[in-house]
Amino acid sequence: MIQNAVSPKSEQTHIGSSGNKNIYMDNQPDTSIDSLVDRTRDYVETRVELMKLQAANKASDIISSTASAVVTGIVFIFFFLMLNIGLGLLLGEMLGKNYWGFLILAGVYLITGLLFKSSGEKWIKQPVSSMLIKKMFK
Secondary structure: OEEOOOOOOOEEEEEEEEOOEEEEEEOOHHHHHHHHHHHHHHHHHHHHHHHHHHHHHHHHHHHHHHHHHHHHHHHHHHHHHHHHHHHHHHHHHHHOOHHHHHHHHHHHHHHHHHHHHHHHHHHHHHHHHHHHHHHHOO
């Protein structure tokens, strides 16, 4: 009889040998079921942990991309604001009154805003949604 070092309670019986290969039978079949249950539990816990890590990775990717876009947008807004003040003053100087330059720019932005309002879904909503979906399922 050969003793098993892993499971001291189980009795191993030597059935036969062919060369260096020994075949053993375990007298306790419930241990293999317990082992299967333990392995299944470990597998499920590992899969859940993997899904959590994948979700965190995707969320951090989306948040970092959004933060980068927001910072870039703020920089462009300040640039655009200063450019418009300069254009308003330049147009006002050319027309003789400063307020005329700013009124002309306001009219241009009113028309631009109305264009965005009428087709903003096609120009803004769909591209942003597509980008977020691509990031999520990347």
